[in-house]
Amino acid sequence: MQSFLELAQQFETKFNVRHFPKQPQTLYDAAQYILAIGGKRVRPVCVLMGNELFADINQDAWQVAAAIELFHNFSLIHDDIMDKAPLRRGMQTVHAKYGDATALLAGDVMFAQAYDYLTRIDLSYVQKIIKLFNQTSKEVCEGQQIDMDFEQMQNVGMEQYIQMITLKTSVLLAASLQLGAILGGAGEGNQQHIYSFGKNLGIAFQIQDDYLDAFGDPEKFGKQIGGDILSNKKTFLLLHALEVATANQKKEIDTLISTNPTDKVEKMLTIYKDCKVDEWAKELKEKYYKTALKNLADIAVLAIRKKPLYELAIYLMERES
Amino acid sequence: MQSFLELAQQFETKFNVRHFPKQPQTLYDAAQYILAIGGKRVRPVCVLMGNELFADINQDAWQVAAAIELFHNFSLIHDDIMDKAPLRRGMQTVHAKYGDATALLAGDVMFAQAYDYLTRIDLSYVQKIIKLFNQTSKEVCEGQQIDMDFEQMQNVGMEQYIQMITLKTSVLLAASLQLGAILGGAGEGNQQHIYSFGKNLGIAFQIQDDYLDAFGDPEKFGKQIGGDILSNKKTFLLLHALEVATANQKKEIDTLISTNPTDKVEKMLTIYKDCKVDEWAKELKEKYYKTALKNLADIAVLAIRKKPLYELAIYLMERES
Numbered sequence: 117m118q119s120f121l122e123l124a125q126q127f128e129t130k131f132n133v134r135h136f137p138k139q140p141q142t143l144y145d146a147a148q149y150i151l152a153i154g155g156k157r158v159r160p161v162c163v164l165m166g167n168e169l170f171a172d173i174n175q176d177a178w179q180v181a182a183a184i185e186l187f188h189n190f191s192l193i194h195d196d197i198m199d200k201a202p203l204r205r206g207m208q209t210v211h212a213k214y215g216d217a218t219a220l221l222a223g224d225v226m227f228a229q230a231y232d233y234l235t236r237i238d239l240s241y242v243q244k245i246i247k248l249f250n251q252t253s254k255e256v257c258e259g260q261q262i263d264m265d266f267e268q269m270q271n272v273g274m275e276q277y278i279q280m281i282t283l284k285t286s287v288l289l290a291a292s293l294q295l296g297a298i299l300g301g302a303g304e305g306n307q308q309h310i311y312s313f314g315k316n317l318g319i320a321f322q323i324q325d326d327y328l329d330a331f332g333d334p335e336k337f338g339k340q341i342g343g344d345i346l347s348n349k350k351t352f353l354l355l356h357a358l359e360v361a362t363a364n365q366k367k368e369i370d371t372l373i374s375t376n377p378t379d380k381v382e383k384m385l386t387i388y389k390d391c392k393v394d395e396w397a398k399e400l401k402e403k404y405y406k407t408a409l410k411n412l413a414d415i416a417v418l419a420i421r422k423k424p425l426y427e428l429a430i431y432l433m434e435r436e437s
Numbered sequence: 438m439q440s441f442l443e444l445a446q447q448f449e450t451k452f453n454v455r456h457f458p459k460q461p462q463t464l465y466d467a468a469q470y471i472l473a474i475g476g477k478r479v480r481p482v483c484v485l486m487g488n489e490l491f492a493d494i495n496q497d498a499w500q501v502a503a504a505i506e507l508f509h510n511f512s513l514i515h516d517d518i519m520d521k522a523p524l525r526r527g528m529q530t531v532h533a534k535y536g537d538a539t540a541l542l543a544g545d546v547m548f549a550q551a552y553d554y555l556t557r558i559d560l561s562y563v564q565k566i567i568k569l570f571n572q573t574s575k576e577v578c579e580g581q582q583i584d585m586d587f588e589q590m591q592n593v594g595m596e597q598y599i600q601m602i603t604l605k606t607s608v609l610l611a612a613s614l615q616l617g618a619i620l621g622g623a624g625e626g627n628q629q630h631i632y633s634f635g636k637n638l639g640i641a642f643q644i645q646d647d648y649l650d651a652f653g654d655p656e657k658f659g660k661q662i663g664g665d666i667l668s669n670k671k672t673f674l675l676l677h678a679l680e681v682a683t684a685n686q687k688k689e690i691d692t693l694i695s696t697n698p699t700d701k702v703e704k705m706l707t708i709y710k711d712c713k714v715d716e717w718a719k720e721l722k723e724k725y726y727k728t729a730l731k732n733l734a735d736i737a738v739l740a741i742r743k744k745p746l747y748e749l750a751i752y753l754m755e756r757e758s
Binding site for chain 1: 460461464515518519537538539542545546548549550552553556560563564567568571574575578579581582583585586
């Protein structure tokens with residue numbers, strides 16, 4: 117059994133090659149650029165960990181892991197175009213550096229290349245693997261669309277929001293683990309448990325993300341505190357505040373959102389604290405985290421095999437940036 | 438053996454269903470919208486014809502045909518975003534109607550859905566089919582990128598241009614036929630011949646397209662004559678004119694391109710005719726057309742089986758709009 121970091125290192129070594137031809141250079145340099153920026157490689161390593169929970173790592177798991185990382189980067193490129201984001205992991209986004217059109221195409225070829233890796237695996241599970249991958253990729257697109265739809269809506273309910281977050285971010289984590297489990301020979305029941313583990317962990321992770329953006333330690337948090345508040349992003353925190361705020365507080369929130377005063381972050385955080393949004397978010401995170409741990413416990417393999425996944429969950433939940 | 442039109446009708450009936458779930462509506466309505474606009478369905482029918490050249494139509498051919506049509510529409514949506522095109526087949530483009538972000542995503546889910554259909558086919562050729570599909574989809578993206586690169590270049594050689602056209606439009610026609618041939622049980626040699634037939638026919642078709650845009654009969658041609666000239670598009674005609682024009686003619690072409698006078702189309706056509714660009718284009722088209730027919734002749738099946746493909750070639754080459 118190997119830890120997340122051990123597997124991440126091995127994945128990085130194997131993945132750190134050129135995935136595309138040289139020509140046309142404008143296209144493929146753009147595609148390589150985002151891969152070189154890096155990232156924690158959480159999703160591809162989840163493929164490997166999902167596999168190793170049940171059996172030694174199947175050589176095909178490296179192909180599936182690479183496909184997942186390519187898919188993830190494809191969706192980042194396209195999301196950044198849609199969101200007109202200038203920066204990603206502190207670097208210029210692909211469209212900011214290479215233009216919208218090339219970024220769009222670079223995402224497309226990356227998606228095609230992901231399938232290229234998927235079709236290299238053993239015939240016995242190629243259909244099952246690609247089916248789950250397809251379903252997940254459509255769900256990720258749906259999540260992004262629902263997120264954009266929310267921008268136009270006055271009222272977004274908490275359930276709708278959790279559904280959106282699940283599609284936009286959690287299902288990919290969940291599917292990565294299940295894809296690994298399939299390659300490790302897991303039965304249907306165990307596959308469902310590991311999928312649920314990833315899904316609930318993903319939701320808890322997103323709540324943590326929203327929490328840190330508002331209440332994180334500025335010394336440890338890598339980004340500006342209150343970025344979500346400044347950009348009027350609908351987050352778990354804002355939606356809950358709107359649910360529990362008094363009429364006066366609601367009015368103040370609306371004014372802060374529409375007038376963008378210089379002390380917007382400070383004032384919004386005061387309302388959040390008055391509404392106990394911070395405590396609520398911690399509890400909600402705990403709820404999903406505990407469900408995830410229950411899902412992990414339900415998987416029918418020796419507890420010792422679960423150690424790396426358990427440690428990964430702790431690592432993702434206790435991060436401060 | 439069925440004709441192109443017979444197969445096109447059957448394809449239309451089977452394809453004319455909703456390919457996506459209802460929700461999120463913004464996303465999937467956009468995806469359905471472009472499919473409903475229609476088109477000649479040349480590529481998916483080529484899958485069916487490529488199959489029927491060698492054997493009765495395999496049920497899987499309908500899945501592959503649907504995948505090809507979804508892929509084609511995915512690439513149209515993304516190309517239209519990149520080209521900022523307001524109209525497609527006389528209707529609003531997807532991004533003009535639904536916004537760039539939704540159009541981008543609608544293309545993405547359509548691409549994923551194409552793979553969904555591909556994975557439903559018999560295991561015995563799923564890898565071979567997806568491999569060719571992947572290679573082709575990457576080539577189509579490359580062609581689009583090279584086309585955009587050309588916009589920034591002063592000098593584009595004829596060979597480079599033919600390479601771009603091959604990638605951007607011909608390989609999909611070629612691959613559609615070969616995919617069908619694989620499903621029909623064709624051997625490697627016959628697969629290569631039918632691929633070459635599609636590739637050369639595609640190039641001839643594009644030359645015809647450029648020719649009609651400049652020299653078509655305004656009564657029969659569905660679009661405005663000279664659209665390519667007005668938009669300074671690098672076409673076969675312009676590239677050849679620049680190759681053979683005198684220094685004075687070259688200067689006049691450059692002036693027309695940079696100053697956009699009201700009589701630009703008329704004046705450019707005069708230069709084209711003085712340079713015999715029309716005759717040259719007809720000859721070039723004939724050259725590729727004849728090579729395509731030679732490729733068709735080389736396929737080792739009874740001549741009578743080739744009749745529908747031969748008629749398709751004539752139909753595509755003799756069109757006036």
